[in-house]
Amino acid sequence: MTPGQNEVSRGTGDVMELGIGIGWRPEIAAEVESLGGIDWVEAVAENLCADHLPDSLVRLRERGVTVVPHGVALGLGGADRPDPDRLAGLAARAGLLGAPLVTEHIAFVRAGGPLTASPRLEAGHLLPVPRTRDALDVLCENVRIAQDSLPVPLALENIAALITWPDEELTEGQFLAELVERTGVRLLIDVANLHTNHVNLGQDPAKALDELPVEAIAYVHVAGGVEKNGVWHDTHAHPLSEPVLEVLAELRSRVDPPGVLLERDDAFPPGAELAGELDAIRATLRKAAPSAGPGPDRAAPRKAVPSADRRNALEQVAPSTGQGPDRAAARKADPSADRGPVASPAPRPDQAPASDGSAGAGARTDTSAPVSAGTRDRTAVAQTALLSALVAGTPAPEGFDHRRLRVQSRALAAKRADVVAKVAPELPEILGDGYRAAFLAYAGSRPMSGGYRRDALDFAEHVLIAGGPADPAARRRLTYWWQDRSGARPPRRTTRLVRAARAALVGK
Structure with a gap:
């Protein structure tokens, strides 16, 4: 057995007991290694190389600490089918880590492209999918594609949002319940x-916890945030708050989660503060447990039985799952019956049983027909219109709250500025106090079409084309920085005019 990987029972409904963990980040690698009582860690998949691990993670795995890769870039809720290269990269990282599962998000992160015959747009952020039948159909098919490509089970995380889509047809709990019912995917529930x-x-x-299938939970995220002007910002850079711990207690009163993980992505505190937050999580789990447990930090598992709200939600969505009215009737007679697809997913026709007799890692129960081109096209148009309004200043789609769209748009631009400053720290150093204002002005007219490193190069080119920085020494430094990374000199005036003409033609 690979170091750090406990046995996972596949196809029987058993979920690996992970315990208490923390998000591993390079900035706090030493602190994480020194923390006591850590059973497992989670690492952002895109921050890891596919062929070798940071020394800190190697040492943790040698100690028997499980490492779970957490993806942020697949965009399984997007209109496009998942990118094969991204899936292959996630699979490679799972194999390198000997991970028992991989996780991603229920979100879209890019839009445009061939489906809409428009430029590709990158959000640089997790954006909510509409809770509609079209979006659910697309998500389910994308999840099945991902499950077929991954060597271990997949769990998906609910995301935080500043905006909602108009004319949604399902609540979040209903949406997640049907997603699990149709695909057998596991859930990563973020209480923050x-x-x-x-x-x-x-x-x-x-209400969301009542409706969602808690028996499908693989593990739970807990993180800090801050409220400003009536808006809660899920920053992962502030201490845990009591309201978030109260939601954790609500979840624990319903089910004993296999794992609970503390996330911290910025403004990292000393190790002692991280240890204190982990202690607060343990205390919350103990206090909220319906019965005393066998150990000091974990209560005895309680079999999850769907609530009345959850059963009603499943009965409402059952006709679209292909299971028919008999399945809804069976749920009424036996509430545990609705756990069937999650607890014992049938193997895929194209996947042979594992050598131990259990189902394969990506086992699912959904046998619905492929999503139609029209469904993907409608989803693509809707998502592109929203993302374009957020990052390119186009008119807001009908039905959205314009004020909230402005808040989300500013948040996306601010995040771009912060991340570019991290991946290219020379830029704020060269530009000084003028960096942020210059970047936000650039972001207002230049949507991100690639990754953040490409964004940093494009921003530097934009500043140089505009004749900045004003200080000659700073301008020389920025020019050398750009040339070192792009392999060419900034475009001359003729090239700039040609680019401007092309942009004008595309915009017509």
Whole structure:
């Protein structure tokens, strides 16, 4: 057995007991290694190389600490089918880590491209998918594609949002319930995101927990945030708050989660503060447990039985799952029946049983027909219109709250500025106090079409073309920085005019 990988029972409904963990980040690698009582860590998949691991993760795995790769760039909720190269990269990282599962998000992160015959747009952020039948059909097919490409089970995370789509047909709990019912995918429930959506969108965390299939939970995220002007910002850079821990307690009162993980992505505190937050998580789990457990930090597992709200939600969505009315009737007679597809997913026709007799890692129960081109086209048009309004200043799609769109748009631009400053720290050093204002002005007219490193190069080119910085020494430094990374000199005036003419033609 690979170091750091506990046995995972596949196809029987058993979920690996992970315990208490923390998000591993390079900035706090030493602190994470020194923390006591850490059973596992989670690492952002895109921050790891596909062929070798940071020394810190190697040492953790040698100690028997499980490492789970957490993807942020697949965009499984997007209109396009998942990118094969991204899936291959995630699979490679799972294999390198000996991970028992991989996780991603229920979100879209890019739009445009061939489906809409428009330029590709990157959000640089996780954006909510509409809770509609079209979007659910697309998501389910994308999840099945991902499951077929990954060597271990997949779990998907609910996200935080500042905006909601108009004319949604399902609640979040119903949406997640049907996703699990149709694909057998596991869930990563972020209680901080449930709290965020409570403050920002008025969604009741308790109602969502009642409706979602808690028996499908692989593990739970807990993170800090801050409220500003009535908007909760899920920053992962602030201490845990009592309201977030209260949502964790709500979840624990329903089910004993296999794992709970503390996330911190910025403004990293000393190790002692991280240890204190982990202690707060343990204390919350103990206090909220319905019965005393066998150990000091974990309560005895309680079999998850769907609530009345959850059963009603499943009965409402059952006709679209292909299971028919008999399945809904069976749920009424036996509430545990609706756990069937999650607890014992049938193997795929194209996948042979594992050598131990269990189902394969990506086992699922959905046998629905492929999503039609029209469904993907409608989803693509809707997502492109929204993302274009957020990052390119186009008119807001009908039905959206314009004020919230402006808040989200500013947040996306601010995040771009912050991330570019991290991946290219020379830029704020060269530009000084003028960096942020210059970048936000650039971002207002230049949507991101690639990754953040490409964005940094494009920003530097933009500043140089505009004749900046004013200080000659700074301008020389910026020019050398750009040339070192792009392999060419900034475009001359003729090239700039040609580019401007092409842009004008595309915009017509």
